[in-house]
Amino acid sequence: MLLGFNCKIVDPFLIALNLPLEVCAGVNAGNSWNEQETFNIRDEIAKVSTSYPDQIKATRVSDISVYMPNPPTSGSGSGSVSYRLDGQALVTLFTFTNVPFDSLRGNGISYSNTTLIQFNRAALTALIAALESPSGLPATATITVVTIGTTTVTVPQGTQICAKILYQADAEISS
Amino acid sequence: MTLLGLSLLLSSRIARSQSDLENVLKQYDSQMVKGYIQPLADLFGANVNAGLFHSAAIPTGGLHIELDIIGMGSMVTDDQKTYQVTLPPSFSSRTMKTPTVFGPRGTEVSDPSGFKYKGSDGILDASLFPLAVPQLTVGYVYGTEATIRFITTPSIGDDKFPKTTLVGGGVRHSISQYIPQAPLDIALGFFYNKFTVGDIIDFTGISIGAQAGKSFSVLNLYGGLAWEKSTMNLDYTQSGSTASLVNIDLDGANTFRGTLGAGLKLGFLSIFADANFGSVTNISGGIGFGI
Numbered sequence: 001m002l003l004g005f006n007c008k009i010v011d012p013f014l015i016a017l018n019l020p021l022e023v024c025a026g027v028n029a030g031n032s033w034n035e036q037e038t039f040n041i042r043d044e045i046a047k048v049s050t051s052y053p054d055q056i057k058a059t060r061v062s063d064i065s066v067y068m069p070n071p072p073t074s075g076s077g078s079g080s081v082s083y084r085l086d087g088q089a090l091v092t093l094f095t096f097t098n099v100p101f102d103s104l105r106g107n108g109i110s111y112s113n114t115t116l117i118q119f120n121r122a123a124l125t126a127l128i129a130a131l132e133s134p135s136g137l138p139a140t141a142t143i144t145v146v147t148i149g150t151t152t153v154t155v156p157q158g159t160q161i162c163a164k165i166l167y168q169a170d171a172e173i174s175s
Numbered sequence: 176m177t178l179l180g181l182s183l184l185l186s187s188r189i190a191r192s193q194s195d196l197e198n199v200l201k202q203y204d205s206q207m208v209k210g211y212i213q214p215l216a217d218l219f220g221a222n223v224n225a226g227l228f229h230s231a232a233i234p235t236g237g238l239h240i241e242l243d244i245i246g247m248g249s250m251v252t253d254d255q256k257t258y259q260v261t262l263p264p265s266f267s268s269r270t271m272k273t274p275t276v277f278g279p280r281g282t283e284v285s286d287p288s289g290f291k292y293k294g295s296d297g298i299l300d301a302s303l304f305p306l307a308v309p310q311l312t313v314g315y316v317y318g319t320e321a322t323i324r325f326i327t328t329p330s331i332g333d334d335k336f337p338k339t340t341l342v343g344g345g346v347r348h349s350i351s352q353y354i355p356q357a358p359l360d361i362a363l364g365f366f367y368n369k370f371t372v373g374d375i376i377d378f379t380g381i382s383i384g385a386q387a388g389k390s391f392s393v394l395n396l397y398g399g400l401a402w403e404k405s406t407m408n409l410d411y412t413q414s415g416s417t418a419s420l421v422n423i424d425l426d427g428a429n430t431f432r433g434t435l436g437a438g439l440k441l442g443f444l445s446i447f448a449d450a451n452f453g454s455v456t457n458i459s460g461g462i463g464f465g466i
Contacts, residue, residue, distance in 0.1 A: 007301035009335050015195065016281060016295045018202045018414065048198055048414050060283070060291040063263030111265035111288050128289045166263055168293060173195045173335060 012174030014057060019044045019169060023145045024069070024162040030154035033079070033161055036146040041137060045169050052171040059133045063166040064093070064124070066117070066147075067108025071101035072155045079149020081163040083123075085130050085140050093127065094119040098152065104161065131167060194330055194337035196276075197373050199295045201414045205421045208409060210258030211295070213425055214275050215304075216378075218249040220405025220427020221455035222306040223343065223368040223380040225249075227322065229438050229447035229461070231360040231388030231397050233349035239314040241445065241465025245324070248303040250456045251277050256297065265290050277301060298335065303458075308341055312465070318349030322366070330373075337373025347386070359387045380405040384432070393441060397449070399434040428454035 021044065025035030042053040066081060080095040096109070096117045103109055109116045111124075130140045147163045200208055226245035256278040259270045266286045273294030274281050283293040307326075314320030323344040330338045345366030351357035363385050370378035384401025405427035413419040436449025448460030 006303050007299060007305055009331075010296060010298055010300050011335075013195075013296040013298055014281060015199050016202065016293045048201070060293065062290055062292045063265045064290075065264060107264050110263070111290070112267065113264075125289060132291070168291075170293065175335075 019167040022164040038144040065110035068104040075153035084144040214255035216407035216425040217428040218304040221249040224382040226459040231386040243463035245461040246307040247459035248305040343368030375411040395438040
């Protein structure tokens with residue numbers, strides 16, 4: 001059905017896979033949270049297609065943010081997000097203090113919002129260096145993301161707060 | 176390798192659950208996927224509503240059976256090769272240009288913060304986006320004919336482009352039969368097409384139009400004006416742990432179409448071609464066999 005003319009499938013082409021490495025914590029007992037999750041880079045890529053982990057040409061870190069899917073209408077929270085690479089020591093990536101829940105709505109807050117979030121610049125640089133690769137998969141195989149914090153008010157049951165590292169991996173598709 | 180070349184290499188094989196095109200789309204949320212895939216909606220829409228007729232003459236009676244092989248193609252313009260995408264919130268720049276499905280290689284953009292972002296490459300390299308389908312027309316009953324078209328293809332290019340199925344049909348009715356001494360053949364027609372691409376893309380196309388034409392021996396000149404609507408529905412779960420559901424409708428650019436064409440009738444054989452003008456420029460043509 002599809003004809004030649006001047007139309008061809010690009011060969012090879014790259015799919016920029018968007019891989020949100022995301023940990024969401026339930027706010028326990030209404031006023032605190034503590035959650036962690038470990039991500040295996042290959043496994044995250046394989047969730048899109050099992051053949052893609054062997055076709056990766058580059059990886060990069062695109063964004064880091066913290067947000068609440070359904071924030072309470074009032075109150076604020078304070079906390080931190082840390083990471084551990086391949087089982088090494090835990091490193092604090094950023095902290096936030098008395099951030100109004102309303103600021104965590106939608107995309108939440110990220111690196112550019114310096115008034116609400118305080119990044120550990122050295123930790124961020126180390127994280128980007130460890131996860132970024134200009135050719136193939138990075139040397140780092142796993143990353144554990146840890147989020148802890150407290151709220152100023154008791155929040156409704158089911159309230160969640162999420163930390164997200166938006167990670168990209170380029171899968172090369174060829175015939 | 177051309178799509179025609181790829182199609183010649185088709186063989187029965189176990190397909191992966193999703194094609195690479197579908198995997199590209201699943202990287203995008205509902206806002207971003209619009210920019211990447213909208214040109215495909217525009218061009219597919221223009222294609223499925225093309226080649227629906229190649230004459231305005233519909234006699235009031237007699238047996239008519241004709242099998243046509245119709246080819247159509249829509250022009251891919253430069254502004255359909257990139258689109259503006261919103262960068263992640265940490266970037267100091269808010270937007271960047273990135274390829275559509277017809278675009279060039281994706282480029283990486285860096286932010287002083289150290290974050291980097293890249294869009295997927297285009298998948299189709301085309302100046303003319305083609306489609307072809309067999310079409311059967313049967314008539315005539317009280318100046319009316321019916322047309323059906325159908326084709327299905329397996330995934331091509333080692334699962335880069337998914338399986339597709341096009342099914343459509345319509346009816347046309349002679350208006351000139353009610354006009355004594357009509358100087359032209361005149362007809363009205365309605366057509367509906369449904370085109371499925373893989374598991375997550377569905378097109379529908381509707382065309383309502385009037386045609387006029389005149390025959391000079393073996394030469395047939397024809398034209399038409401039509402209102403049309405095409406819609407691409409995307410329905411998938413976005414990749415990633417958030418697993419957001421995406422279900423959006425994208426309307427094709429064409430809503431009105433003007434057609435000018437000519438054909439030759441040589442016994443059982445018909446040869447025809449036309450140009451279609453609207454928001455999308457389209458050409459179609461074909462060869463037919465019938466009585």
